[in-house]
Amino acid sequence: MxxxxxxxxxxxxxxxxxxxxxxxxxxxxxxxxxxxxxxxxxxxxxxxxxxxxxxxxxxxxxxxxxxxxxxxxxxxxAGREMLLIGLGMAAPTIAAFGTPEQRDRYLRPLYTGEDIWCQLFSEPEAGSDLAALATRAVRDGDGWLVNGQKVWTSLAHRARWGLLLARTDPDVPKHRGLSYFICDMAAPGVEVRPLRQLTGQAEFNEVRLTDVRIPDTDRLGAAGDGWRVAQTTLMHERMAIGGDAEPREGGLIGVLCALWRDRPELRTPGLHDALLRLWVDAEAARLMRERLRQQVAAGRPGPEGSAAKLSFARLNQEISALELELLGAEGLAYDDWSFRRADGVDLYGRTAGFRYLRTRGNSIEGGTSEILRTIIAERVLGLPAEPRVDKDVAWKDL
Incomplete structure (x- = not known):
């Protein structure tokens, strides 16, 4: 060669x-x-x-x-639907913070699809404030014992490994007492329960961790430095979800345009105006993502990736709603309610009804739109930060 x-x-x-x-x-x-x-x-x-x-x-x-x-x-x-989390989030995090031994162990089967990954970040009581998470990891000899609950964990039922953020020091402010681990999803004490979605399928889950032992060799980054490691994952997550390279009329706007061209009997002047507006918005978003990918190619992704994710969610929801409006009563037919475990992260779906229902989650997954607007305001536009009364308070006292 x-x-x-x-x-x-x-x-x-x-x-x-x-x-x-x-x-x-x-x-x-x-x-x-x-x-x-x-x-x-x-x-x-x-x-x-x-x-x-x-x-x-x-x-x-x-x-x-x-x-x-x-x-x-x-x-x-490599397959995107099944490997979105591994390729888009786990790989760059392991490359940035992993030891040579961790890279050797995890990256190859991640890339080939032999190992599926999930992300154990969100918690029921932390809401959008990730740093407020309560899952505890306590040092135990040459490893850690983890107890807690995670939620909205896509593909946990298929995953071999999970990216886990846990609290290792409750005596310091919430951002400083976190550590980042690789969790064996087949380890004793890991329980995965399906969460049925609006679409009828269950691609995500809740995960309970009860005395799950993680060796210290599966810690990414230094103990207590988990927030910095997690920021790498989150920045890549937003690019993985909303920053894909697509041709003109790629994604959902292409589905809508194809329907418009194939079904002239559905057209009205008002719907035509709405379609043109969304087409222009989708093209502007596509060009913005291209610029962001060029920035990523020159270094690490920055907070601008939040804008790509934000526009992705808004456009998907508006486009799927217009597709449903264009189809009228035909679009209301939905025969996909039977419960089933998803084999991948399906962002676009099979039918207009599925797409409309599935895109409701786009403004929540990978960072809620409200939080992304705050990040853009503070870190991109330079506006004053929101007041934080808990900045110097130990997590245990919150």
Whole structure:
């Protein structure tokens, strides 16, 4: 395979490397898991990751060169619906804060889809104030004993590993007493219960943790530094949910436009005006996401990712509502109420009714729209911060 000379990691060298890889691994005849494993070993999973961890220490903006070359040859990327949390949140967090041993253990099966991941952050009593969480991790020899409850945990019923934020020091202010762990979802004491959604399916769950033992080798970052680690996860989460690269008329706006073109009998002048407004909004949001991806390619994602997630939620809800209005009574038919466990995070769904119901959650998952507006106001626009009376108060005294 062509090597990438030190100091000369550029687009041409990467294209040559991909060409050599494809010559040895035909995507049409190679088992998909084996293909992804070989791609990881070749450093072509995330080129900006360290060598041996799926990357080549290349500049981040060159990832699109690799992805486009694979797509041009019909090589399917890792599955998004099932691996959204692993690829979009766990991988960059482990790459940033994991030890070499943790990277070796977790990243390859994460990329191939052999290990599914979930995120154990939200709690029933903490609401949108993540730093107020109460799940406790107490030091026990060479490990930690964890007790608490998590909620809205997508794919916990399929997950092998979970990204866990827990309180390890209640005697300091809430942001400083947190630690970040990798939780074995098959460990004794982990109980996963389904939460039935408005759509009829259950892609997320509540998770109870009772004396769950986590070895200290599965801690990410320093003890007490969990909030800083979690910020990396959250920034990537918002980009993973709302910052996808899409062609013009990609996503839900494409579904709506296709319906408009295929069903002329449904059209009215008023609906035409509404469709044009949403089309312009969707195109502006697409271009904004492209700019944000360029910023991410130059370094770590910043608070601007909150804007991508915010616009994603608003547009999805408005577009799905217009699709339902366009279909009229036909759009009200819904035959998908039978309870079932979801096999992936399905953001768009199969029918107009499903899309309308599922998009209601877009303004909650991955950061509520209210919290995202506060982040944008304070960290992007530079407006005065909201008063915080608990800033210097120990968590146990709140």
């Amino acid at each position: 062509a090597t990438v000379p030190e100091g000369r990691v550029d687009g041409a060298a990467l294209r040559a490397r991909v060409a050599d890889f494809l010559a040895a691994h035909d995507p049409a005849t190679t088992d998909p898991t084996e293909f992804l494993a070989a791609r990881f070993d070749a450093g072509l999973a995330w080129v900006h990751f360290p060598e041996g961890a799926g990357g080549l220490n290349a500049p981040r903006h060159l990832q699109h060169v690799v992805d486009s070359e694979f797509a041009r040859h019909g090589a399917e990327p």
